[in-house]
Each structure stands twice: as C-alpha cells, then as structure tokens.
Amino acid sequence: MGVLLGRGRKTNRYKKKKKSPEQAMAPCDRKRLLSRDMAMDLGTANTLIYLKGEGVVLHEPSVVAYDTKSMEVLAVGEEAKSYLGRTPFNIKVVRPMANGAIEDFEITQVMIRELMGRVQKMGKFIKPKAVVCVPAGITQVEEQAVVKAAAEAGIGRLFLIEEPIAAAIGAGLDIDKNRGQMVVNIGGGVTDIAVLTLSSVAYSKTIRLGGDTMTRALMEHLLERHSMQVGENSAERCKIAAGSAAPVGGLAPYTVSGKDAVTSIPRVLLLNPDEVREAIQEPLQQIVGAVKEALEQTPPELVTDIAEDGIHLTGGGAMLRGLGMVIEKQTSIRCNLAEDPLTTVVKGTGKALENIKFYKKVFV
Numbered sequence: 001m002g003v004l005l006g007r008g009r010k011t012n013r014y015k016k017k018k019k020s021p022e023q024a025m026a027p028c029d030r031k032r033l034l035s036r037d038m039a040m041d042l043g044t045a046n047t048l049i050y051l052k053g054e055g056v057v058l059h060e061p062s063v064v065a066y067d068t069k070s071m072e073v074l075a076v077g078e079e080a081k082s083y084l085g086r087t088p089f090n091i092k093v094v095r096p097m098a099n100g101a102i103e104d105f106e107i108t109q110v111m112i113r114e115l116m117g118r119v120q121k122m123g124k125f126i127k128p129k130a131v132v133c134v135p136a137g138i139t140q141v142e143e144q145a146v147v148k149a150a151a152e153a154g155i156g157r158l159f160l161i162e163e164p165i166a167a168a169i170g171a172g173l174d175i176d177k178n179r180g181q182m183v184v185n186i187g188g189g190v191t192d193i194a195v196l197t198l199s200s201v202a203y204s205k206t207i208r209l210g211g212d213t214m215t216r217a218l219m220e221h222l223l224e225r226h227s228m229q230v231g232e233n234s235a236e237r238c239k240i241a242a243g244s245a246a247p248v249g250g251l252a253p254y255t256v257s258g259k260d261a262v263t264s265i266p267r268v269l270l271l272n273p274d275e276v277r278e279a280i281q282e283p284l285q286q287i288v289g290a291v292k293e294a295l296e297q298t299p300p301e302l303v304t305d306i307a308e309d310g311i312h313l314t315g316g317g318a319m320l321r322g323l324g325m326v327i328e329k330q331t332s333i334r335c336n337l338a339e340d341p342l343t344t345v346v347k348g349t350g351k352a353l354e355n356i357k358f359y360k361k362v363f364v
C-alpha cells in the first residue's frame with residue numbers, strides 16, 4: 001500500500017472528486033457554517049463525529065477509495081466500503097487505520113478532512129477544537145501520527161482521551177468514584193481492557209485484535225475448509241447474521257456467496273451457525289483470555305467491586321451474540337452490554353468535549 005501512496009512526495013497527491021450540486025449543498029446547514037468543536041472516534045472500522053451541543057452527526061466506515069492513476073479520491077465512508085472487492089484494476093479501496101493506529105497517514109488525513117467537511121464548514125482561520133480518542137496502549141509514535149493528521153486536517157486545539165475511559169463515560173459510569181470498574185471495548189481492530197478507579201486507569205491492556213479479526217478468521221476458515229474465497233463485506237454480513245460466541249439457539253443457517261478458490265467459478269455455501277462459531281473461536285478466546293489476565297493483575301478490592309457491578313462491554317465487536325455469556329462463564333462475573341455499543345465511545349468522547357474542564361485530568 002505504501003508504494004501506491006507515493007511516499008516522499010511533497011504535495012498531497014490526492015485530488016478530491018468534484019461534488020454534484022446536491023452533494024455540494026447537502027453537508028452544511030446554516031448553523032454549521034461556522035466551525036464547531038467536535039469529538040471524534042477515529043476507529044479501525046468506523047469513524048464517528050460528535051458536534052458540540054448537537055450530538056453524534058456522522059457514522060461512516062473508515063474506508064477510502066481512490067483512482068491509482070489520477071490519485072483522485074472517489075469515495076469515503078459507506079460508499080467506499082461498498083466498493084470493497086468490486087473494483088477494477090485502477091481503483092484501490094483502503095482502510096487507512098489498522099488495529100487502532102494510523103497505517104496510512106496521507107489517506108487518514110484526507111479521510112478526516114472529508115468527513116469533517118460533511119458535517120461542518122472548515123474555516124481557514126477559526127479552527128475547531130477537538131477531542132479524539134485513541135487506544136489505551138497506543139505508542140508515542142502512533143499518538144504523534146494522530147496529532148499530526150488532526151492538525152493537517154484542520155483541527156485547532158486537540159485533546160486525546162483513551163478509548164476505554166471514553167467508553168466508560170459513554171456507558172454512563174461515574175469514573176470519579178473510588179470504586180473499581182472494568183470496561184472492555186471490543187472494536188474492529190483493537191480490544192481495550194481497563195480497570196478504572198478515581199478517574200484513573202488502575203490496569204489496562206490493549207490487544208490488537210477485534211471484530212474484524214473474527215471476520216478475517218471466518219474468511220480464512222472458508223478458504224481452508226471449503227476452498228472458497230469470500231469478500232470481506234460478505235464475510236462480515238455472515239458473521240453478524242449467523243455468528244455467535246457460544247451456542248445461543250434460534251440462529252438460521254446462512255448462505256454465503258463467493259468463488260471457488262481453484263476453479264474461480266461462483267459458489268454459494270449454506271453455513272451452519274455452529275461452524276461460524278467455531279471459525280471465530282481463536283480471536284474470541286484471546287479476548288476472553290486477556291479479560292481473565294486483567295482480573296488476575298487487578299488488586300482484590302477492585303475485583304470485588306467489579307464482581308458486584310459487572311464487566312461493562314462496549315464497541316461493535318461486543319455485539320457478537322453470546323460474548324457476554326462466554327466471559328461470564330469463564331470469569332464468574334456478569335457482563336453488561338452498553339445500550340448502543342457502536343456509539344458509546346464517541347458519546348463518551350463528546351461528553352468529555354462538552355465538559356472539558358471537568359474531564360481535564362483524563363486527557364492524555
């Protein structure tokens with residue numbers, strides 16, 4: 001991917017596709033003509049934006065499609081994701097974030113700018129303040145990349161907040177309490193496990209796998225067991241429709257479409273939910289193992305608190321059926337799934353933006 005990006009060139013090689021008159025009119029209504037402070041969850045799978053005083057205004061896949069010849073950006077977000085696995089040679093579809101960190105700097109910056117531009121007018125002089133969440137175990141280099149990408153995309157003052165803290169705030173927990181609270185945020189490419197008390201992290205562990213790792217495990221399984229190649233979007237739909245962490249009952253067999261890996265002939269396969277569950281077990285067990293390890297490393301008083309309140313699950317990956325049951329069975333602690341797991345982090349980041357003074361000690 002690096003080769004395609006023309007590293008070392010001074011200028012941004014990406015040209016923005018011209019907007020249709022409808023598109024040009026759509027993104028900014030009157031009240032958004034001045035840049036507004038915002039919160040952003042720049043995730044491996046999805047990017048969400050929260051505007052101050054307004055709430056969550058954008059939820060799009062973190063995907064960009066561009067023409068490799070003209071370097072023109074063709075689509076960002078949902079439309080780009082729909083191109084995955086369906087493009088001609090000259091079009092490349094990329095996810096610029098990998099496992100919670102920026103993998104492709106230039107494309108990430110283009111993506112942030114485009115998505116911000118959809119929800120408000122970006123002024124040259126008045127730059128919005130932003131709170132952006134980052135995985136708890138992010139390296140300094142990765143953190144610097146976020147700071148730089150945000151600045152180049154037009155953000156003025158930037159505050160960073162760790163994803164599990166944002167998740168806790170978004171889940172409505174009182175993080176100021178003198179009480180241990182465990183949050184497990186399972187995203188697309190990262191799982192953050194944190195024990196919080198007194199607005200600080202008593203223990204945290206980041207493992208670089210999540211829901212997308214399960215999707216890939218399913219794709220690999222289909223290739224190895226059935227000699228069948230399936231696109232990422234199809235595999236994700238199959239995981240969501242027929243996947244589970246434990247036998248849950250009531251799941252119907254799912255027909256997945258793809259092509260034969262040897263003959264390239266189109267194929268369909270009726271998959272039993274038991275098989276989908278088996279296919280995603282490895283990454284799932286790594287997540288459960290990391291939760292158990294976190295409990296081992298946490299002091300007994302805090303574990304007692306966690307046992308009383310339950311483990312709080314957030315992030316899209318946590319929506320896998322039966323996941324809470326599996327954690328519960330292996331830790332003997334009840335799990336609470338957040339109300340809307342895909343938006344918990346951005347809502348918590350937004351709450352921190354609305355109350356910057358109150359939350360100032362939690363910013364990185």
Ligand SMILES: Nc1ncnc2c1ncn2[C@@H]1O[C@H](COP(=O)(O)OP(=O)(O)OP(=O)(O)O)[C@@H](O)[C@H]1O
Nearest residue numbers: 043044045046187188189190211212316317319320
């Ligand atoms: N109903 C569902 N069942 C199982 N998995 C789901 C469901 N809905 C979404 N997912 C998975 O959730 C993941 C995306 O979650 P989320 O948007 O929280 O990730 P992210 O914040 O972009 O990633 P990260 O935090 O790792 O950078 C994807 O892997 C997606 O397949």
Ligand SMILES: [Mg+2]
Nearest residue numbers: 043187315345
């Ligand atoms: Mg996330």
